[in-house]
Amino acid sequence: GENVEQHPSTLSVQEGDSAVIKCTYSDSASNYFPWYKQELGKRPQLIIDIRSNVGEKKDQRIAVTLNKTAKHFSLHITETQPEDSAVYFCAASAGDYKLSFGAGTTVTVRA
Amino acid sequence: NAGVTQTPKFQVLKTGQSMTLQCAQDMNHNSMYWYRQDPGMGLRLIYYSASEGTTDKGEVPNGYNVSRLNKREFSLRLESAAPSQTSVYFCASSSGVGGTEAFFGQGTRLTVV
Numbered sequence: 163g164e165n166v167e168q169h170p171s172t173l174s175v176q177e178g179d180s181a182v183i184k185c186t187y188s189d190s191a192s193n194y195f196p197w198y199k200q201e202l203g204k205r206p207q208l209i210i211d212i213r214s215n216v217g218e219k220k221d222q223r224i225a226v227t228l229n230k231t232a233k234h235f236s237l238h239i240t241e242t243q244p245e246d247s248a249v250y251f252c253a254a255s256a257g258d259y260k261l262s263f264g265a266g267t268t269v270t271v272r273a
Numbered sequence: 274n275a276g277v278t279q280t281p282k283f284q285v286l287k288t289g290q291s292m293t294l295q296c297a298q299d300m301n302h303n304s305m306y307w308y309r310q311d312p313g314m315g316l317r318l319i320y321y322s323a324s325e326g327t328t329d330k331g332e333v334p335n336g337y338n339v340s341r342l343n344k345r346e347f348s349l350r351l352e353s354a355a356p357s358q359t360s361v362y363f364c365a366s367s368s369g370v371g372g373t374e375a376f377f378g379q380g381t382r383l384t385v386v
Contacts, residue, residue, distance in 0.1 A: 163332065171313070194372035205363065205377040206316070213372065251315055257372050259304050259323045260331065263315040 164189040166254050168264025176272050181239040183267045185252035188233065192254040195228060195235045196261070200249045209250075210237070242271045275299055279364050279378035286354040286385045294349040294381050296364030302376075303369040305347035306331075307339060309360040310380075316363065322347055324369075354385045 165188040175181045187195075196211035212219045212226045212235065219226050223242075228235040239246055252264040277298045286292055298305065303324045308316040308331075318331030320339040328339050336358060338350045347366075351358060364378040 166315075168315070196374065205379050207377070208374045211374070253316075255372060259321055259367075259369075260318055261306075261316075261375060262332075263308075263317070265313055265315040 164192060164254055164256060164260075164262035166252060166262050166264045168252050168267060170267060171265065172268045172270070174270045174272060175242050177242060177244065179242055181237075181242055181246070181269055181271075183237045183250055183252065183269075184234060185236070185254075185264050186232075186234045187254040187262075189254070189256050190233065191256040193257055194255040195226070196253050196255075197224075197226060197237050198251045198253065198263075200251065200266075202248070206251060239269075242269075244271050244273060247271045277364055277366055277376050277378040279362075279381055281381060282379065284381060284383050286351075286383065288355060288385060290354050291350065291352050292354065292383075293351075294362055294364070294383075295346070296348065296378055297346045298364075298366040298376070299345065300366060300368075300376065301344070302366035303344070304367045305341065306365040306367075306375065307337070307347070307349045308363045308365065309333065310363060311360050319349065319362075354383075356385045359383060359385045 193214035198206035200206040225238045253261045306321040307319040322341040325344045362381045365375040367375045
């Protein structure tokens with residue numbers, strides 16, 4: 163099955179700086195790569211996703227890049243704000259209904 | 274719309290007790306899922322139902338059973354709870370074939386003592 167590894171497990175950034183989270187996947191058939199944000203005590207919610215036919219996608223301060231050859235994808239958050247503090251999960255799916263998640267990255271934005 | 278609703282939100286069980294976690298969605302989604310979340314391990318798939326009438330094992334199915342009661346409802350049963358099943362459980366749904374957004378319920382925090 164799919165194995166998704168996520169790094170780093172924790173990330174502390176100064177407000178206004180950028181944050182980068184990286185994930186690798188094992189199944190070359192994976193074609194859908196979403197990112198979820200989970201605030202403390204809340205449910206995970208989708209913040210951005212990318213499909214295998216696209217190399218990069220951006221939504222305001224958030225961007226995701228995908229390198230299919232290397233089987234890795236990354237989340238970039240620019241101009242971080244206190245409300246960006248949360249746990250972020252990457253995931254991968256090979257189109258078989260199953261999402262495989264990374265272990266998560268706890269992001270703390272320091273004021 | 275309520276989205277995905279899970280009950281209960283909190284539960285404490287004694288080892289060996291049984292219980293059923295309920296999940297319902299009102300988005301007319303075909304696919305539903307049960308995940309467990311443990312510190313440092315992300316979200317791991319327990320069981321899923323690709324469509325009404327079908328269920329399949331995920332990554333960590335041992336000790337659990339599921340029922341897709343109808344298109345809206347997908348329940349998770351622990352027949353004989355064990356301390357290793359202490360976790361936060363999330364139900365989720367999506368419109369169908371992999372590659373679509375999964376919407377999560379608010380979670381159930383289960384403690385087995």
